[in-house]
Ligand code: ATP
């Protein structure tokens with residue numbers, strides 16, 4: 001059973017044979033910070049752990065020449081414990097990882113179903129690992145003699161962090177990791193990957209630990225819907241915890257499914273639900289229908305559109321990307337998480353069901369649906385849509401049951417005719433949940449959060465009113481995000497220090513001059 005927040009939610013860690021490495025962490029995620037120093041005779045591991053509780057006991061484990069740090073949590077502990085020689089329950093997720101490393105070596109990471117980033121020091125090597133979805137971003141800078149890894153890129157950026165010092169030779173090839181154009185020398189690990197680095201020599205090895213399934217399963221309708229419901233139920237249960245969970249709901253089928261199964265998992269205790277909208281647009285009636293049906297303690301938050309846009313610097317700060325579509329999608333969620341309250345909460349969402357089920361694909365032809373699913377499953381990596389930092393800027397921990405490793409494998413691998421059937425999108429999910437939700441919710445067409453909250457239109461309107469020619473809108477949005485990224489990620493400034501209106505005016509001025 002998981003507790004309210006994971007033992008640690010982020011870290012900056014540096015491994016080096018040299019002692020006395022200075023750490024200058026920069027985190028958008030809120031929390032307490034604890035410095036950890038480990039040494040095994042061959043190298044040192046210095047880290048700053050970010051955590052919600054008092055002392056992050058369950059986030060560091062050590063034995064012999066090995067030390068492991070884990071940010072995040074695991075969802076298949078009972079299965080993992082059954083693999084240990086004495087069948088013993090490990091004290092915490094990080095101790096479980098240490099025991100499995102002992103028994104399985106690097107391939108231990110192929111066993112884990114979780115939402116985590118790990119750094120481990122073994123002898124003269126360092127292991128950096130992401131979960132199957134790369135749902136906790138993990139960044140790295142490396143040169144012979146020093147490896148630095150962090151759950152936020154800003155901790156590795158030039159002035160703020162421990163980035164590669166001028167003149168030092170960075171490891172040109174960190175195979176399998178993605179270079180960040182906006183932060184030279186910093187790479188992001190891919191999803192489902194372990195990077196193994198010999199710190200002194202700089203030699204690297206890459207191990208893949210997960211790939212999206214390419215095969216498709218043929219199942220009778222009833223078996224498919226049972227499988228989807230049972231797998232999702234298990235994923236929700238593993239994420240529900242002992243304290244009152246909070247589910248952020250739009251009233252759409254995805255988040256409503258998670259809310260229904262969270263009510264079940266809470267076993268009679270009342271759960272909280274929360275819906276957000278703007279003054280122009282909201283899905284409040286639809287969310288209320290679900291909340292009433294499930295008898296949750298429900299709240300609504302209205303975020304005025306102007307306030308929403310003013311939080312763009314926060315969205316870039318948290319998600320560390322300049323991708324316009326991603327930031328427009330994440331902006332309302334950032335605003336929502338900033339308003340959840342001061343007490344750290346465990347938040348469940350309905351994020352991600354559309355990707356394996358082809359829910360964004362609005363016509364029913366199966367070849368095109370298959371193509372959309374395969375494309376999206378092959379390209380999700382590195383977008384940072386799932387980053388826990390988004391909710392951590394408000395001090396909370398978010399988790400997405402639809403991207404549980406087992407749920408994702410089941411949903412992706414169902415043959416397309418189970419996804420679109422009888423003229424309905426996401427048929428298998430809607431049918432699986434039909435007994436637990438109101439019929440209107442089960443039959444409701446999809447509406448994305450950026451559509452429901454009007455973010456895309458509002459950002460465009462702001463730029464047009466600043467004088468950006470409509471033909472230049474997309475470019476202008478990108479330039480605004482780039483300017484924000486430079487400030488809050490590369491330079492490590494706080495978003496409140498950024499004059500957003502001035503940034504927009506500067507970009508609009510540049511655009512007018514380039515067109516004029
Ligand atoms: P749903 O079917 O639940 O609407 P979706 O695929 O449309 O899902 P997204 O727009 O991708 O969802 O948003 C991801 C998640 O963020 C949702 O599943 C939900 O948990 C949360 N969310 C989206 N919109 C709102 C909102 N207006 N209020 C509260 N939470 C929301």
Ligand code: MG
Nearest residue numbers: 250252447448
């Ligand atoms: Mg929706």
